[in-house]
Amino acid sequence: MPIINLKDVSRLYGFGDATTVALEDINLEINKGEFVAIMGPSGSGKSTLMNVIGLLDRPTYGAFTLHGDNVEALKDDQRAKVRRDKIGFVFQSFSLLPNMNVLENVALPLAYQGANLHHRILQARTMLERVGLGDRSYFLPTQLSGGQVQRVAIARSLINQPEIIIADEPTGNLDSIASRLVMELLADIHKMGNTILMVTHNPELTRYATRVLFMRDGMIVHDEKKSLGDISESSENTKFFEETTNEEHDIAGVSAMLTVETDQGKYVKMNPQSTKKSRKPSVKRPTKKKKYKRSKKS
Amino acid sequence: MMMVDHMRMARNSIRANRFRSFLTMLGVIIGVASVVTVVGIGEGIKHQVNRQSETVTKNIISVRPGRIAERDGNGVITRINILPASIQTGSITLNDAKEIELIDGVERVVPMALVSGTVKYDNKEYGGATVIATKHDFVDTVSQKIDFGGFYGDVDKEKRVAVIGKSIAEDFFGEVVPIGKTFTFRDQEYIVRGVFEQFPIAPLTQNMNYNSTIFIPENVGYNLSGSKPQLYELLVSVKPEYDKQSVVRAIDQRIKSVHGGQEDFTVLRSDEMSILTSKTFTLVSSTTVLIAIISLLVGGIGIMNVMLVTVSERAREIGIRKAVGASNSQIKWQFLTESMVLSFWGSLSGLLVAGIVMLLLRIFTNLEPVVNLSVVIFAIIGSVVIGTVFGVAPARKAARKDPIDSLRSM
Numbered sequence: 001m002p003i004i005n006l007k008d009v010s011r012l013y014g015f016g017d018a019t020t021v022a023l024e025d026i027n028l029e030i031n032k033g034e035f036v037a038i039m040g041p042s043g044s045g046k047s048t049l050m051n052v053i054g055l056l057d058r059p060t061y062g063a064f065t066l067h068g069d070n071v072e073a074l075k076d077d078q079r080a081k082v083r084r085d086k087i088g089f090v091f092q093s094f095s096l097l098p099n100m101n102v103l104e105n106v107a108l109p110l111a112y113q114g115a116n117l118h119h120r121i122l123q124a125r126t127m128l129e130r131v132g133l134g135d136r137s138y139f140l141p142t143q144l145s146g147g148q149v150q151r152v153a154i155a156r157s158l159i160n161q162p163e164i165i166i167a168d169e170p171t172g173n174l175d176s177i178a179s180r181l182v183m184e185l186l187a188d189i190h191k192m193g194n195t196i197l198m199v200t201h202n203p204e205l206t207r208y209a210t211r212v213l214f215m216r217d218g219m220i221v222h223d224e225k226k227s228l229g230d231i232s233e234s235s236e237n238t239k240f241f242e243e244t245t246n247e248e249h250d251i252a253g254v255s256a257m258l259t260v261e262t263d264q265g266k267y268v269k270m271n272p273q274s275t276k277k278s279r280k281p282s283v284k285r286p287t288k289k290k291k292y293k294r295s296k297k298s
Numbered sequence: 299m300m301m302v303d304h305m306r307m308a309r310n311s312i313r314a315n316r317f318r319s320f321l322t323m324l325g326v327i328i329g330v331a332s333v334v335t336v337v338g339i340g341e342g343i344k345h346q347v348n349r350q351s352e353t354v355t356k357n358i359i360s361v362r363p364g365r366i367a368e369r370d371g372n373g374v375i376t377r378i379n380i381l382p383a384s385i386q387t388g389s390i391t392l393n394d395a396k397e398i399e400l401i402d403g404v405e406r407v408v409p410m411a412l413v414s415g416t417v418k419y420d421n422k423e424y425g426g427a428t429v430i431a432t433k434h435d436f437v438d439t440v441s442q443k444i445d446f447g448g449f450y451g452d453v454d455k456e457k458r459v460a461v462i463g464k465s466i467a468e469d470f471f472g473e474v475v476p477i478g479k480t481f482t483f484r485d486q487e488y489i490v491r492g493v494f495e496q497f498p499i500a501p502l503t504q505n506m507n508y509n510s511t512i513f514i515p516e517n518v519g520y521n522l523s524g525s526k527p528q529l530y531e532l533l534v535s536v537k538p539e540y541d542k543q544s545v546v547r548a549i550d551q552r553i554k555s556v557h558g559g560q561e562d563f564t565v566l567r568s569d570e571m572s573i574l575t576s577k578t579f580t581l582v583s584s585t586t587v588l589i590a591i592i593s594l595l596v597g598g599i600g601i602m603n604v605m606l607v608t609v610s611e612r613a614r615e616i617g618i619r620k621a622v623g624a625s626n627s628q629i630k631w632q633f634l635t636e637s638m639v640l641s642f643w644g645s646l647s648g649l650l651v652a653g654i655v656m657l658l659l660r661i662f663t664n665l666e667p668v669v670n671l672s673v674v675i676f677a678i679i680g681s682v683v684i685g686t687v688f689g690v691a692p693a694r695k696a697a698r699k700d701p702i703d704s705l706r707s708m
Contacts (some may be wrong), residue, residue, distance in 0.1 A: 056705070091705065
């Protein structure tokens with residue numbers, strides 16, 4: 001039985017003409033022990049998907065079962081309990097509370113579980129040792145480097161022995177050496193049988209994953225299982241799913257490009273010369289009729 | 299999540315923003331400091347008056363012009379009039395004094411008469427002195443020691459001699475023992491015969507400050523006042539074996555009948571002076587306490603205001619806490635605890651400020667404020683209650699924050 005099972009999950013923001021679709025009919029099964037890397041351009045719905053799976057957000061439509069339990073309709077406090085006991089989060093930045101020392105930060109989920117202080121400190125110390133920061137227990141987050149902060153955040157996400165670890169661009173703000181340390185740590189955790197979901201922009205990092213998802217416009221456009229250590233081939237081409245111009249645009253000029261119907265502004269090339277370099281997409285976007293009107297046009 | 303944890307977190311975040319936390323607490327600090335100080339001053343005055351009535355005017359009944367106090371059937375004071383005391387003089391006479399002397403249980407009656415005029419020494423005028431004409435047994439009645447020299451006797455009735463209070467010696471004559479010195483009063487020269495020991499003083503009372511008083515023999519004073527001496531008080535000492543309250547009642551009835559049924563005088567036991575004072579002071583202090591309570595409320599609003607801002611500012615923190623599994627009520631309690639801790643520390647700081655103010659008052663004024671434990675407890679509990687009440691709105695706001703919006707903000 002998959003640990004995470006999403007069926008036709010959609011997430012909409014706003015209503016009426018201002019409706020934005022963040023997730024569109026997502027069907028996804030993730031099994032225990034998978035290391036899933038999620039890629040895709042900004043605004044493609046990666047974070048929303050993470051938030052829904054992490055029970056920070058509710059799907060507008062669809063069913064979501066976590067370990068066989070339906071969780072899409074849970075109340076706030078029940079969802080908090082699931083987050084507390086079953087999910088660990090690692091955010092891109094500022095993931096520690098600045099007023100608390102490292103040990104207290106790591107022990108926070110246990111505090112919300114109501115564990116006694118002794119147990120909490122003991123556990124937090126063990127976790128810090130595990131991420132190699134045992135000697136930084138009484139440092140404040142501001143006294144740590146970015147990589148150390150992320151390792152502390154990982155220690156915190158592990159402390160409640162979660163079933164899923166959700167990492168939203170954990171190495172987004174790190175240099176390559178710190179990134180590597182953090183990724184090795186996640187890989188270690190994965191080896192011990194944990195399920196990890198990670199959002200990333202860096203194709204290089206897919207080598208740690210067993211499965212790579214590509215998202216675009218709120219949909220999963222490509223789902224690839226791969227072996228550890230390889231970089232996902234298709235990730236090379238993730239930036240360009242579609243031609244940003246066509247012949248018509250070439251004739252009409254830049255203004256026609258800017259009013260292009262199907263593309264998000266970011267991927268529209270302002271410089272006509274560069275359009276010639278755009279490669280053919282290796283991943284074809286599924287041709288599917290849109291159900292919802294998008295507001296981002298014009 | 300235990301209360302201890304919330305407290306630890308509150309301490310952390312208060313420490314992280316010391317100056318802002320101080321500003322947040324300021325309203326509570328001022329409120330608590332003013333309540334405790336004002337009540338302390340009032341309490342202190344009561345103590346001082348009590349001490350005065352236990353030493354100087356022990357066993358003394360005071361008869362004064364004007365209706366200062368109303369009594370009920372049992373002789374308990376029910377109401378105080380402050381105004382008549384200052385404007386109504388001349389309603390008691392030497393004849394009343396004679397009548398009182400006849401009452402059973404009365405040991406002696408000492409009439410106290412004000413003599414108007416300024417005193418001069420060394421061609422300097424001194425405005426700070428009150429001249430009182432009284433009998434030679436005043437000194438026995440008030441049981442106050444004479445530091446230097448002696449009081450005038452019965453034989454000195456017609457002599458221009460004077461006994462002065464300690465402040466007069468120091469401020470007017472500029473020396474500790476001005477015995478034998480002469481001063482001029484209403485064109486006549488008086489010789490200083492004695493200096494009183496320091497009288498315990500009680501501020502804000504309707505009693506004279508005897509430390510800045512010049513006592514002269516009764517007849518000398520009466521002559522200066524023309525036909526009728528201005529009696530402001532008759533001091534009546536009671537024989538030890540008699541009950542003071544029954545003597546008070548007897549005096550009351552006697553003078554009432556002498557005055558033709560008119561109650562234009564007041565008979566007070568010495569121990570009632572403090573009641574008189576405290577009732578007078580209650581008028582002042584209740585207004586101040588009201589203002590202080592308002593400032594405590596304003597302090598509470600200040601806490602609420604800052605906490606509301608804090609909630610928006612700490613959205614990221616709330617987001618992280620919720621992500622790691624904090625329930626809404628845990629977030630709510632965290633913020634509620636924080637405002638409670640703020641107001642608690644505010645009240646303690648307020649107490650500290652009150653302590654310092656009271657100490658300074660003791661050193662630099664003749665007030666002797668005391669710390670009243672029940673007021674201290676009231677101030678602490680009151681502040682915490684206010685902190686809690688005004689902390690609810692920010693705490694709810696924090697609890698209801700959407701975790702995703704909170705995480706997104708930075």
